[in-house]
Amino acid sequence: MFRAGMWGLAALVAALALSGCSNKGRLAPMDDHSIGGARGTTRVLPGAENAGKPGYYTVKPGDTLIRIGMDNGQSWRDIIRWNKLDNPNLIETGQVLRVAPPAPEVAVVRPATSSTATAPMPVASAPSSPATTSAVAPAAPSAVEDAISFQWPARGNLISGFDESKNKGLDIGGKVGDPVLAAADGRVVYAGAGLRGYGNLIILKHNNTYLTAYAHNQTLLVKEDQAIKRGQKIAEMGNSDADQVKLHFEIRRQGKPVDPAKYLSAN
Template sequence: MQLTGRKSWTLMSLVLVAALAGCTSTSMTRAPVEDRGSAGASARVDPATLPGAENAGKPGYYTVKAGDTVMQIARDHNQNWRDIARWNNLENSNLIEVGQVLRVVPPAVASASAPAPAKPPVPVATQTTPGVAPVAPAVAVAPAPAPAPTSAPPPTAGADDVDFIWPANGTLVAGFDEVKNKGLGIGGKAGDPVLAAADGRVVYAGAGLRGYGNLIILKHNNTFLTAYAHNQSLLVKEDQNVKRGQKIAEMGSTDADRVKLHFEIRRSGKPVDPARYLPPR
């Protein structure tokens, strides 16, 4: 099981939600992606004329592919889908085009990454004294730059580490599998409390992701996201801040064959085994 809307990313956010292995499907429809360059279209569109084409390939931008949704793109880049829509002036966030280039980082971040322009050299004036031959100006010697390190220093160890707790008290009914199950299955009874595994912000709360039922996604920092699926009811809303151990949902069986919580941890957008980050029971 995984949380993307496209099958090529086999967990937002934008918003932690790919092909959803191991779950039954509902009749939820995906946000449309218009491919005006596909076979059967009345005319093939030049990619250079699509919105944002001038930014294709630049850091902080993403080129839309067939099957993409704004929500899935936001989740893949650890952003809120509303921010993606705002940064790109999308009047209808449910309609994007194949080949369209979207900004996926805040404008301030993109601007900060641009190199600063080089400063022009300061001219040195030649001084003369009556009756004395001109003296060549002294050459201004800039301080020698410090030698560059042979390699960049490693980032501070554990700078973004999160102290997770178990999100439910039930028994483990499914383990992590990189192909078939992107998280853990925790059994229980309908209505059992589902807890926030760590402090964070709600970047998704709803039932729009096929195979996950009522789903909550929390963003803990720039590295970690967690997802809580198949809930009976959701007790928090998007953009709400929550505390570690806070009850955020009630366990259920939406889009599942039994009552259980499907719990995922994503590190830099990639699913990891939650058992490596949770305390021993």
């Protein structure tokens, strides 16, 4: 009995020793809500001073730069550049990112000072000419940017229509390999499979107002930063990350999904 007890105790001690060794160097699971350093202190996340300001976005759990870019009508690469991110895969819940282009710097022109104290004061002149007035008038690009003619990106039966809460675009049926066409001139701001639920995805930026998205493709035929023409074949239809072969097509106005049926020209 004594010998058996000794062997049992030895086994228990060995197990505890191994357990202690195995825990050394193991990182504890990270809690998104436990951001901080020493006990009782809280680390200020990058950009916190801009929280709530127009043109900025506070990162939520599960966010990716691709998703943030699409939801704000921007290229994820531009967001990296505007925020000087060293590692785009490391963004933190609560971090605040710029999601609008920085305002251009305006040069301050100071009036030239006269070298003599007796220089005459300038005499008031006639009102400025129309050319001078138009040079300082604010531009109104929205009317021009809104004048985009979108074409249907694929030919097939409409499987699902737009629903703001359930389906943020149109689902168009077809066969594997059917052509997927650019709905308008634009530039590729994303081509890949990094956004869950969209499969092989292409996002085109048409101007500062509109993006279009083409999801569930079998094959992508374009690359990021490539200029695209309206009607150009950009992908082949498939069922990546989908339950059937289809094209999921979205139009986003300033990042917000809108009903594509209201923008597409007749087939």
